[in-house]
Amino acid sequence: MANLSSGFLSQPQAAAPDEGTLSKPRRTLAATGINHALHDGYTDLIYVLLPVWQAEFALSYGLLAVMRGLYSGAMAGLQIPVGRLAERIDGKILLALGTLLAALGYVLAGLSGGVVGLGLALLVSGAGSSTQHPLASAAVSRAYGKAARGPLGIYNFSGDLGKAALPALTAMLLVVMSWRHALLLVALMGLLVALCLALLMPAVGKGFAQKSAVTAQGTHAGRGGFSWLLAIGILDSAVRMGFLTFLPFLLRDKGASLPTSGVALAMVFIGGAAGKFTCGWLGERIGTIRTVLLTEGGTAALILAVLVLPLIPAIIVLPLLGVMLNGTSSVLYGTVPELTSPHRTERAFALFYTGTIGSGAIAPVFYGLLGDALGPTLATAATAVTALAICPLALLLASHLSDGRRA
Template identity: 60%
Template sequence: MRPSVLVPSAEGRSPPSRSRVLWLSCVAHALHDGYTDMIYALLPVWQADFGLDFAGLAILRGIYAGTMATLQIPAGHLAKQWGSRATLALGTLLAALGYALAGMSGGLAGLCVALAISGSGSSTQHPIASGAVARAYDREARGPLSIYNFSGDLGKSALPATISLLVTMMSWRHALWVVAAVGCVTAAVIALSFPNLARRETPDRSAPAQRSPASGKGFSWLFAIGVLDTAVRMGLLTFLPFLLKAKGVSPQLTGTALALVFIGGAAGKFVCGWIGARVGVVHTVLLTEGGTAACIVAVMFLPLASTLVLLPILGMMLNGTSSVLYGTVPDMCPPERTERAFALFYTGTIASGALSPVLYGYLGDRVGVHGATVATAFTALAIFPLAIALRSYLSDNRKEVDTHDDV
């Protein structure tokens, strides 16, 4: 059985402390995800300022995303040595200082270095904040993790819009200093207020030696589901504007249609974590992935009016699985390795998000937009056997299974 966790103990873990972990983690998630997607709003500005082609712009985006993805596992190791509070605060400060340096950069090389610094700082957020929420709430973490997951979407909406507004009022360099200042303040709040969750395990001499999350079959199935789920989402979003264009949608209405998908996606992240806690992980994954495949096919063949009505539901199905998966990560690892498990999981999903549009794009060049879109639906259905295989490794309120062999 999973060893007991003192994070602190039940007697010492007050609801305010739990709540503070959750809301500060949500603030960190919103800030860092906002920093990540803020680049999209800045790319046209940088293109005009530095004379970049589209390949150069893609490299700028890749520098940030690449450093963030590759350093998440080292960030988990740092958290184990320094503690969650110090690592998250320093990472947030580094992400903010990276953007401040970008504002001071005199050329393209300096901008690239600054983005790498900021991406390095942002690598700390996902494994540490999600791990802290999981430890604070223990077996009740599914719902709070869905709130945490949802908060990232708020940041993705707020900060790109903010930077777009700021660059109409001042130079982009000064605008970056403003958002960097917000990050510095957030880092200070985390350093002063984030609860330092002590971790220790109660020895269980009857249990076998604990292994790395990467070696556990349960975690492997969960990881594979996360990678494919992200591939479906990013692949479909690549082709959806072209599907809408084929239905006669104008560029202006395309933006509105995508907004409907994103609104539904945010709602799906918030709701599906709670659903998973009540009806079970496997049932929820089968529902969301089956719903995703059905909605993809429907969007391809329905008339425009019906398609627009369906888009928020499609968004819910596309994004809903992620909250269920994130809430299951703590069940697949020993408590002292929660950050490492989240780091591995997020590394896989971020890499999938970067590579899958390229792979589906090559497929689209060969079989057409509709053929590649059908492939995303089949990818969603391919998750079914993985979810069924995951069932025997789950332990929750509905199905008690000894999971000490999972990790």
């Protein structure tokens, strides 16, 4: 896994970026930002389509969760191989091909005649999206070098814009056309973005392995702490993906139309974007542990509020719930380097990405089966219980953090 340094944010200090990339850093940031918005939108518009697919194919909640998990599973499982492939092929080429493949997957989904074809199409699209996080973050890092922290924040935020815009747009398209035609239009957006990447994005260059000599001292530093951090990240991702899987159905049962559900999802994702900034700032001031306890406790309380409130009040609290759902992840991500030795940071990020995204693929299946057995309301309540279960893990993590981050 040592070769994974091509794919993660801490790589700029490992080697000098290409001059060709440095000459056009803003183009790199713009291209990767648009690409990030598209791929995150592709990932989350599936939530809008779950009720439609349930009616079309008579799917159980468990099978619906499998459909969602196929996309996330392919995206999570292929990130490490993509990072290794980037050592042989220019990252720009892989990003364009990945975006093209993701768009092709939605073309196939729109043409699918049954649940098997739909599942295979989502696998294809998820495989295309596996290129996005490791390669685009690496491209921005290499373009800006030591000044990459701010641009990387812009890049990360662009994904939340896609999460807010594309599901809402898809929901509106479903009012005037079939879901199959809507997916073909969504796929066309991907084809255009892939073309823009190929024509306008500066070359990234092949990945590189870290060459600086480091001693073995500190190799085991923070290992226990990182294990608790990863466990929290996995459960946090499970809560987020499990709740979002059931949200369209909860809103439907409260009387929401498809456009209303799309707007409601957009409100969650807008809140999530705000949460990444707010909770990162909050973590610096009150500490990692207090922030995690606040966000997870708030998540549990607001999920239960959505369950019991009527439609309009439930929609009103969704942006704040989005802040809580996404807030923990921003704090956890920034804590990864503190709990690992400098020469193992890339490996730690690789494991953290794979663990959390993999959890996002598997958890909806678990909660979906629970929904089949107990109903969507109780299954959603189980996500709130999972959020509360994170709190004792956060207390166990506290002993591994420096005093300034523990408070």
